[in-house]
Amino acid sequence: MHIERYGSGPGIYWGLHGWSGDHTTFAPLAERLPASATLYSVDLPGYGRSPAPRRWDLTAITDEVVSAVRSVEATEVTLVGNCSGAILGLLAAERLQGRIGRLVLIDPFAYVPWYFRLFVETSFGKYAYYSAFANPIGRWLTNWSLRGHRQPETDLTESFASINHEVSYQYLALLARVEGIVQFSGLGLPIDIAYGERTFGAVKDSVLRWQSIWPHARCWELAGAGHLPIKEATGQLSRIIFEEPGAREQLAARSHSWSLTKG
Secondary structure, eight states, X not given: OEEXXXXXXXXXXXXXXXXXXXXXXXXXXXXXXXXXEEEEEEEXXXXXXXXXXXXXXHHHHHHHHHHHHHTSOOSOEEEEXXXXXXXXXXXXXXXOTTTEEEEEEESOOSSOOHHHHHHHHSTTHHHHHIIIIISHHHHHHXXXXXXXXXOTTOOTTGGGGSSOHHHHHHHHHHHTTOOOSGGGTTOOSOEEEEEETTSOHHHHHHHHHHHHHOTTXXXXXXXXXXXXXXXXXXXXXXXXXXXXXXXXXXXXXXXXXXXXXXX
């Protein structure tokens, strides 16, 4: 896999992008990297500069993530998964026990919502996917229809303009086969979950599901952000990820207790 490195501090952070992303997903955070940190950001197999996986299954892809993390000389790594990259991070963390010291999940779905399942579980699904994401007009319409879940200056479909759509579709099909999140309940690591105030309802519902298996997790709602917190709430998010002094005090009003009571 292609790996991009930012910084040279002793604290190691490992970024896994989400569906349709690549290593540049984490570039806004790299600009706020403290001197104490090093951030590695990868192109997952098939994305960016990384070749496609040797076979299309989650085990093969997880193998590559695990090997990449192990290739870095570090006794402890903070694994940062954005959107669907959170699921791949969790699958890798199960096999990297002793190496992963903390998990940070950014706007993570705990399941594939019905509106994404339509693309892979119906006879017209692939056609619908290509119409919505591979076609410029389709992307514009999709981004416009999702304006309530993003800030005016951001584009939820921008990354789809330059990706391999067969790769993107294969990832969606694989993620739809993940059999629930209970399998991750044994991860007793420190966990932070950050999500946008204006993100999808399925993500907010997912936060409650994550909390049901990890009561110890710290959950942060990022004011004003939609489904792209790395772009839309870079400052808030960097304080959480890099555990900058005062982060808990500055964001406490939108932390764990909010999600438990919002419903």
